[in-house]
Amino acid sequence: MKRNIYLKMKSLEEARDIFFKAFDLAGRLDTETIQASEALGRVTAGPVMAKVSSPGFHVAAMDGIAVNAADTFGARDDSPATLVIGQMARYINTGHVLPEGTNAVIMIEQVTEVTPDRVSIRQGAYPWQNVRKVGEDIVAKELLFPQNHYLGPYEIGALLGSGNYTVDVKVRPKVAIIPTGSELIHLSPDSLPLPRGKVIEYNSAIIAALVTENHGVPEVYPIVPDEYAAIKAAVAQALESDAHLIIINAGSSAGSEDHTASIISDLGEVMVHGVTIMPGKPTILGRAQGKPVVGNPGYPVSAVISFEQFIGPMLWAMQGQASPKRPQVTATMSRKVPSKLGVEEFLRVKLGRIGVRVVATPVGRGAGSITTLTHADGIVRIPALSEGIVENKEVKVELFRRPEDIENTVVVIGSHDMTLDVLANLLKSHPAAVSLSSSNVGSMGGLLAIKKGIAHLAGTHLLDPENGEYNISYLKRHLSGVGVKLVTLVYRDQGLIVAKGNPKGITSLTDLTRSDVSFTNRQAGSGTRVLLDFKLQAMDLDRALINGYDREEYTHMSVAVDVLSGRSDAGLGIAAAAKALDLDFIPVIQERYDLVIPAVFYDTPMIQAVLETITSPAFKSTVAQMGGYDPSPAGHLVMELD
Secondary structure, three states: OOOOOOOEOEOHHHHHHHHHHOOOOOOOOOEEEEEHHHOOOOEEOOOEEOOOOEOOOOEEOOOEEEEOHHHHOOOEOOEOEEEEEOOOEEEEOOOOEOOOOOOEEEEHHHEEEEEOOEEEEOOOOOOOOOEEOOOOOEOOOOEEEOOOOEOOHHHHHHHHHOOOOEEEEEOOOEEEEEEEOOOEEOOOOOOOOOOOOOEEOOHHHHHHHHHHHOOOEEEEOOOEOOOHHHHHHHHHHHHHOOOOEEEEEOOOOOOOOOOHHHHHHHHOEEEEEOEOEEOOOOOEEEEEOOEEEEEEOOOHHHHHHHHHHHHHHHHHHHOOOOOOOOOEEEEEEOOOEEOOOOOEEEEEEEEEEEOOEEEEEEOOOOOOOOHHHHOOOEEEEEOOOOOEEOOOOEEEEEEOOOHHHHHOEEEEEEOOOOHHHHHHHHHOOOOOOOEEEEEEOOHHHHHHHHHHOOOOEEEEOOEOOOOOOEOHHHHHHHOOOOOEEEEEEEEEEEEEEEOOOOOOOOOOHHHHHOOOOOEEEEOOOOHHHHHHHHHHHHOOOOHHHOOOOOOEEOOHHHHHHHHHHOOOOEEEEEHHHHHHOOOEEEEEEEEEEEEEEEHHHHOOHHHHHHHHHHOOHHHHHHHHHHOOEEOOOOOOEEEEEO
């Protein structure tokens, strides 16, 4: 089978320049006339002129009396003037038309009633005082908005106030989205469980939502299998439609069934195949029948990055607008991040303010993991000429969330536990409305994060093999002088996670040394890894005999998924993870999982919200239902360390 080669790799800037210059974007969209009241988010197709003035007559700007200013001259505190109501003065309310012969309004607070038909004033008025004159806001026939003006809520009011019942706007750009892949199926109530080898198609839903967010109109085509003729026919159909831009999702890489580049070339021209960005490298930029055609990568994160760098900006350019920029914040990298030289990387990070600094911690980098976007707070762009970011370096972060949300985020770094998800959910209903951002780097990684001052909390369950105690000796050894408090979150059951029905007949850690048993381990530095090594040594078991000892995962759920998928026969993890995936569990030990809290943060509203939540009945009852947990000691202060 023929494989594609990236012959036209371009930098992001080069690719965008080539793509955008290939089209007359400004004059691409037709004009339509719509009601002004429905024009929110639209762009004017031409200049908009005011039809009437606003106000259309002189009106009072205050409640009071309407007067001719000349009749009030000379009035002062020691010589007040008396005005006859109906002759020299008339009562008037805000917004009412000024009576003939008047040109000023004296506020009612400055008027003293002498008799029912006479009033006294102690200060004269000047012409047009407290009066909105004709055309003060809008003058008939003047330019209200130029062409290519974005219409927001305020503009709607100005349109109606100026007498424009309708307005000419550019049609929204239409985008044809063609999902491709023989393995794809649409999600429906009847599609689960998934047939073997099938994948839920959701890229088109993401792309369609992005099109809508960028004020375009998406049309998602039926899934097309990885067949050259079928994909070409779908693209040809889209080119003949009224779509202004065509997206072919997947098939843009170098595989034997990646037909997108050849199809675009057959129907038009490929201008760029491959962009030096990560994720998003396989992006194809082309044109056919005068229309932009984009080969959008199949991995979801790659598809999103590619869209945001090329398609979104092009949709805005068609509407005569610059694409919106995300707000940015300066943050400090929590750890060193290597990156590939020559490729601009879009690194997803979690954020939280730790003291005076906003700290950025990388999340997963996989292009196929949509959760690296849903869990992230923003993106750090690593330049192509950089080999990465050193620890403690200040970086600019493009935010997915509001800047103020970052200020109210508790950063948890350390060992993974499923109860942290329960905590994160319940904190959202706490009056403090705290967010929880967790990063799974193992117990030792959590202690190091506390020592470096880049976390509010660290989750830890480190077993001391000398005395069987959890965490205390490690805190004394690694955090002396930092000032921390150790608070219990839960007791939990650790053991072997095995397939449903335990087909390999695994009963203890001894079985891990069998040649027919494969194993998934936790990463070095995690409390679970420390526990395993301690048990292996105590039982005089050689870890070199364990098939998979070096196969590492960073969460208990990842270990459980390995077992569920058949990648491994067993893994050491918590009972709740086994129960969540309906797997069997062989208990090994009950351990204490604690939170390490720097004393400097302990009394802050955010940490107090955490402590209130973990001691609440809602937290304890939810955790108890998960199985394998004893949440009764949650919130117990184990020790304080200066």
